[in-house]
Amino acid sequence: KQEVTQIPAALSVPEGENLVLNCSFTDSAIYNLQWFRQDPGKGLTSLLLIQSSQREQTSGRLNASLDKSSGRSTLYIAASQPGDSATYLCANMYSGGGADGLTFGKGTHLIIQP
Amino acid sequence: DGGITQSPKYLFRKEGQNVTLSCEQNLNHDAMYWYRQDPGQGLRLIYYSQIVNDFQKGDIAEGYSVSREKKESFPLTVTSAQKNPTAFYLCASSSGLWNTEAFFGQGTRLTVV
Numbered sequence: 001k002q003e004v005t006q007i008p009a010a011l012s013v014p015e016g017e018n019l020v021l022n023c024s025f026t027d028s029a030i031y032n033l034q035w036f037r038q039d040p041g042k043g044l045t046s047l048l049l050i051q052s053s054q055r056e057q058t059s060g061r062l063n064a065s066l067d068k069s070s071g072r073s074t075l076y077i078a079a080s081q082p083g084d085s086a087t088y089l090c091a092n093m094y095s096g097g098g099a100d101g102l103t104f105g106k107g108t109h110l111i112i113q114p
Numbered sequence: 115d116g117g118i119t120q121s122p123k124y125l126f127r128k129e130g131q132n133v134t135l136s137c138e139q140n141l142n143h144d145a146m147y148w149y150r151q152d153p154g155q156g157l158r159l160i161y162y163s164q165i166v167n168d169f170q171k172g173d174i175a176e177g178y179s180v181s182r183e184k185k186e187s188f189p190l191t192v193t194s195a196q197k198n199p200t201a202f203y204l205c206a207s208s209s210g211l212w213n214t215e216a217f218f219g220q221g222t223r224l225t226v227v
Contacts, residue, residue, distance in 0.1 A: 006155065031212040043120075043204055044218040051213060091157075093212055099172045100211050101147055101159035 002027050002094040014113050015082060020073040021108045023090030028068045031093040034102065035064050035075050038087045047088075048075070052095075072101045076098035116141050120205050120219035126227050127199060132175065135190045135222045137205035144186035145211045150174060151202040151221075160203075163188055164211050192224065200226050 003026045011021055023033075032051050036044040048057045048064040050073070056065040063076040077084060087109045091102040118139045127133045139146065145164050149157040159172030163182040177196025180190055188207075192199045203222045208214040 009199075026166055034216060041221075041223075042119075043220040044206075046217060049215045089157075091216075095212070099159055099162065099170065100164070101149075101162050101172055102157070102206075102216060104149075104156035104158075106154065106156045 001098065002030075002092070002096065002103045004090060004092065004103050004105035006088075006090055006108050008108060009106065010109040010111075012111040012113060013080060013081060016074070017080050018078050018104035019110075020082055021077070021088050021090075023073040023075070023105055025071045025073075025092055025103075027095060027096055028071055029038065030068065031095050032089065033066050033073050033092040034066075035062075035073075036089040036091065038089060038107070044089065073075070082112045082114045085110055085112045118205055118207055118217060118219035120203075120222050122222060125222055125224045127224060128227060130194045131222075132191055132193050133224065135192070135203055135205075135224070137188045137190065137219060138186055139188075139205075139207045139217075140186060141207055141209075141217065142185070143207035143209050143217075144185070145208045146182070147203045147206040147208075147216070148172075148178075148180065148188070148190045149206065151204060157204065160190065161210075199224055210217070 035047040050066040061078040087107040091104040145176045147162040148160040163169040205219045
């Protein structure tokens with residue numbers, strides 16, 4: 001059974017810093033990996049999708065990498081802003097059998113101090 | 115605007131009642147999903163549907179039921195058999211089942227009173 005772990009669980013940094021959020025998973029048999037943002041009491045907003053054959057994806061100040069063989073993904077946020085404060089969730093679509101849905105980590109709660 | 119609409123935003127259920135959560139999408143997506151989110155836990159899959167008139171159980175389907183009579187709609191019923199229904203429920207859709215991006219609605223918060 002696929003398990004997804006996100007480290008750290010919480011992070012507080014001053015505005016302007018570059019930061020890295022980590023995601024690891026136990027089984028490399030995945031179709032894709034997706035990063036989401038969730039604001040308090042809201043739904044999930046898709047940030048980046050990396051297919052299993054890809055190494056990274058970029059969108060604006062965000063860059064996500066995928067190392068499938070080692071079971072790791074990172075989300076890099078450049079020049080952080082207070083508006084980046086949210087919970088960031090990592091999820092992958094497991095291809096090793098079982099129910100066909102995303103398997104989620106518990107998230108990293110990020111606070112950017114003005 | 116294209117997207118996924120969940121209603122209501124807040125729902126209160128009395129003990130022993132069934133309640134139905136609505137999920138509608140106008141993205142022309144084939145696949146739809148229901149997830150449950152509890153504090154301190156990751157999202158967990160309840161049910162999913164790849165195509166109209168077909169759906170499959172996820173990891174925590176007990177006490178829930180769904181239907182998929184139209185491509186745009188995937189309602190979730192929380193039955194009285196669900197012993198701990200208080201949670202945040204999220205609906206999602208994607209154009210295909212595996213290699214495509216998933217999009218989520220704004221969620222329904224269900225509370226048992």
